[in-house]
Amino acid sequence: MAPNKTTATLFIDKDSWLQRLHPLTKLSYILLTGVAAYGGPSSLLYICLLLFCNAVITASGGLLKDTAKALLRVILPLLLFMIPIHSFLFPGNRTVLLEFHGMIVYQEGLLFAISTLTKLTVVLIASFLFVFSTHPADLITALSHTCRSPSLAYLLGSPLLLLASMRERIETIQAAQRARGLDVDGNMFRRFLSLAPLLLPLVLGAIVEVEQRSIALEVRGFKSTSIKTSLRKLSDSALQRFCRWLMLAIAAVVLLLHGLG
Amino acid sequence: MIICAEDLTFAYNDSLMALQNISFEISAGECVALTGHNGSGKSTLVKHLNGLLKPTKGRILVANKDTATSRTAELASQVALLFQNPDDQICKQTVWDEVCFGPQNLGYDKKKTTTLVQEALALFELTSFEKKNPHDFGYSERKRIAMASIVAMDTPILVFDEPTAGLDSYEMSLLINTLKKLQSENKTVLVISHDMDFVAENILRAISLSAGKKVFDGKLRDLFEQTDLMTESGLLHPQTMQLSKACGLYSSPLSTDECVAAIAEQLGQPSLPNA
Numbered sequence A: 001m002a003p004n005k006t007t008a009t010l011f012i013d014k015d016s017w018l019q020r021l022h023p024l025t026k027l028s029y030i031l032l033t034g035v036a037a038y039g040g041p042s043s044l045l046y047i048c049l050l051l052f053c054n055a056v057i058t059a060s061g062g063l064l065k066d067t068a069k070a071l072l073r074v075i076l077p078l079l080l081f082m083i084p085i086h087s088f089l090f091p092g093n094r095t096v097l098l099e100f101h102g103m104i105v106y107q108e109g110l111l112f113a114i115s116t117l118t119k120l121t122v123v124l125i126a127s128f129l130f131v132f133s134t135h136p137a138d139l140i141t142a143l144s145h146t147c148r149s150p151s152l153a154y155l156l157g158s159p160l161l162l163l164a165s166m167r168e169r170i171e172t173i174q175a176a177q178r179a180r181g182l183d184v185d186g187n188m189f190r191r192f193l194s195l196a197p198l199l200l201p202l203v204l205g206a207i208v209e210v211e212q213r214s215i216a217l218e219v220r221g222f223k224s225t226s227i228k229t230s231l232r233k234l235s236d237s238a239l240q241r242f243c244r245w246l247m248l249a250i251a252a253v254v255l256l257l258h259g260l261g
Numbered sequence B: 001m002i003i004c005a006e007d008l009t010f011a012y013n014d015s016l017m018a019l020q021n022i023s024f025e026i027s028a029g030e031c032v033a034l035t036g037h038n039g040s041g042k043s044t045l046v047k048h049l050n051g052l053l054k055p056t057k058g059r060i061l062v063a064n065k066d067t068a069t070s071r072t073a074e075l076a077s078q079v080a081l082l083f084q085n086p087d088d089q090i091c092k093q094t095v096w097d098e099v100c101f102g103p104q105n106l107g108y109d110k111k112k113t114t115t116l117v118q119e120a121l122a123l124f125e126l127t128s129f130e131k132k133n134p135h136d137f138g139y140s141e142r143k144r145i146a147m148a149s150i151v152a153m154d155t156p157i158l159v160f161d162e163p164t165a166g167l168d169s170y171e172m173s174l175l176i177n178t179l180k181k182l183q184s185e186n187k188t189v190l191v192i193s194h195d196m197d198f199v200a201e202n203i204l205r206a207i208s209l210s211a212g213k214k215v216f217d218g219k220l221r222d223l224f225e226q227t228d229l230m231t232e233s234g235l236l237h238p239q240t241m242q243l244s245k246a247c248g249l250y251s252s253p254l255s256t257d258e259c260v261a262a263i264a265e266q267l268g269q270p271s272l273p274n275a
């Protein structure tokens, strides 16, 4: 077997500092970003600063292209939807920005839509960074080292495995459909339609698979609480541990201030 | 030549060579067995025939078209491929719709589609199941449904990836009848199989892979003569040959009939009383 079938997960097999970072450090970072974006000042400048920070981190890890692609798929439809709706209909609309054939674009609505989307973008980037740079197996290892409860770690990690196995199945099934003459190249909607009847069997299949896997783990002593040898080496350091606590502390403080203010 | 592979090389990722410098030709109407140990690259090879995988080096021509530059949906009118796992290809909610899927995509008219689907269902004795959900059946039925949906596409080339796995002897006879029918229609058929009894009785030519390389291409009988190659490819001789060898017979019978004839000859009789 190939050790890392890259198609099996969202994980991108590159060697960068982001890939080498401990999964929990990255998880803490998502939390911090979320809190900073939604709990911090609502000035657009501040949010753009967060955006810039995340973009720099992404670029330095060599994940800019993949993250941008994924981001576009999520944000673009929202953009097309939210900007017009809020520009025209936002309840706080007062200041007319421009008028065009009787349609009035208001400044408040436009700003609201932009800042909401930017906040979302900031958090999405952090999340994409995490999934692109973390192998699910590493996450499960990291969680089981920390949680001391392998079942909990598996429970937390299994959605990722679920996603990975489903994605693999979907790719194979689509290949088989093309082999029988279905021409769906580039058409997302038709591609989705062709999969619709399979959604239930796919989800059920994936759940069954994860369940079977967890049974298979159990019969091989997965739940034993003795210390396990791990084949995947996770690098952690005092600095990373310190940063994790720092990030969590900052997040807590921001939340606290937000709650008070 | 309807299929022509030239120096075909393929790697899934940079490190692992799944196929290395494979060349062969298959002419229209031939029936060829593709054999080799698990992981030798058989499935990888046949996925090149309809462009699901594109060669890393070399090329493969199907009906004079380079598969690297043709779309899979286009090649589907030339090559129908049975996937190794039926669940990879079942995607509709009734058996009828499932078998219709290919012919409909290929744009056959209603009358032709209906005829083809009815014929294919009949070949695999699925006619009474046509309104049922394919997911409700057991493995071997799903396999039959998958095979019917390939045959219904009425393409000049058909490729079966391990069709015999999981079939009982009756289902096997349905498959053998289908292969005979396809041969009589002058279709080109490529069958991947480990079942040497099945292959020996039904197919004359074999191409054998080992660790991504072509190690044999020729008459199946000649493959069986090369014991080292058989071992390297992880293949067993058909039982008829094992039996005749154990009995000390000189010939190498490939089918039950040949085996009986060989035993009769050894006994110095024109035929066996109960044959």
Ligand SMILES: Nc1ncnc2c1ncn2[C@@H]1O[C@H](COP(=O)(O)OP(=O)(O)O)[C@@H](O)[C@H]1O
Binding pocket: A001, A002, A005, B012, B013, B018, B036, B037, B038, B039, B040, B041, B042, B043, B044, B045
């Ligand atoms: N999707 C894939 N990604 C990476 N490696 C693969 C993939 N599919 C098959 N392989 C590898 O390619 C080799 C040939 O596999 P395959 O063609 O399935 O063999 P066979 O069908 O003869 O059993 C094996 O070593 C297998 O592990």
Ligand SMILES: [Mg+2]
Binding pocket: B042, B043, B044, B084, B161
């Ligand atoms: Mg195979």
